[in-house]
Amino acid sequence: MKTKIRILAILSTCGLIFTGCSLCATKPKQTTTVENQVISFDSLKSRFEKGDKIIINDWILIGPTDFFDSVSIDKNTLKGTLLPKDTILKRFGCNRAFYELKIKDMDLLPQGNFIDIKAYRFLNPNEEIFYLINGSPCDSYSKTLQRITNKRIKEINKLDSYSATKIWGDNYGKNGALIINTYNEFEAQEIFRPFNSSSISRKITKIDSLEFYSNKVIYSRISQPSTIKKKNKTIKVPIGNSAIEFHDNANIDNPINYIVIGQDKKYExxxxxxxxxxxxxxxxxxxxxxxxxxxxxxxxxxxDKLLCQEGSYTDGTDFIELWDTTDGKLKRIKKFSLRTFGIYVDEIYLKGDMIFVRFKTNKYLKLKI
Structure with missing residues (x-):
C-alpha cells in the first residue's frame, strides 16, 4: 500500500508536463550558439523555455517549464555545454540543440520530470505505435512518458510493423511496437525539492553512513513504572482533587483501548x-x-527536547514532531512530514539542532531545525 501511495504522490507532485514537450520529431530550432560553448544559468534557462533539450547526468529534463525558477538551484554552478551536431545525431538520431550538465547529485535539484537518456531516441510523439511497458500495454505516447518518468531503463527494443504484427496482430502491431522495461524505483531524484523557499526540505543534506552512525545519540523514554493502573477499563490520572479519565470503548466500529506506558517523576x-x-x-x-x-x-x-515519529499506518502521513520541554511545559517546535519529498523514515534521532534520518534501509540525511 505504501509503495502505491508513494508512486501516486510522486506522479501527482511532479506535475508532468507533456504539452509542447515534443522529442526528436520536433522541427529543429535555429540557433546561433557555438558548439561546445559553455553557457550561463540564465541562457540555459532561456534555451529550455524555448524548447531546447537539457541533459543532466544522463537524464533528459522534460518539465516542468519553470524548473529553473526554483530557489533551490545554485545559479553560480549550474552551467551547460552545447553538444556538437554530429554527437547529437549519433546519440539521438535528430538535429536540434542539446545542452549537457554534470552535477554532483541529482538531489541538489528541485522536483522535476526526467527521462532516461537511453529511451530518448526511441520516443516520437507523432508515431502511432504500440507500447508495451513492463509487460503491460500502454495506449498512448503521453501515458508511456508518465510510466517511465524518473525511472531507469532496464531494456528497450523497437520492432518494425512486420515483427510486431506477428506477435500482436494487425490491430496492434501494424505500425510497429516499442517495448520498454524499467526498474521499479524512481531514481532520477530520491529527494524532491519544491520551489517554495520556506520549505523545510531546503534544509535537507544527504550524508553517508559514517556521519549518521558516528553522531548517533542514545535517547530515553518516558518509561518509569507508574502506580496508576487501569481498573474497569478506565485509567484515572489524578489532577489535584479531580482526575482525567481515559475509557476503553468496545461499542464502536473501531474499538479503542488505553494503557499506561510510564511516568516522568521530575515533571509529573x-x-x-x-x-x-x-x-x-x-x-x-x-x-x-x-x-x-x-x-x-x-x-x-x-x-530538553522530545522527538516523535508517527507509526506506519495505511494512509498515514509519517509526521515528525519536535517538542521543547523547558520547566516541564511542552511546546511544539516543528511538525512536518518528509513523505512529500520522497522520504520514508526508517530511523531517526536528534543531535543539537540537527535531525538525522535513515531511509530506504541504507540511505542517510540530516535536516537542520
Missing amino acids: WILIKGEDELQDYYYIVNQNLNKIDTLVGNPMIFG
Missing part, C-alpha cells in the same frame, strides 16, 4: 497510549498543569 508526566485497529495515539498528562498534550508517536527524550 504520565504517558498514555491509545490504540485501535488503525493506529496508535499518545498523550502526555501533566499532573502539575492539569494539561494534556497529544503526540504523533512515542516520544524519544534528547535532553
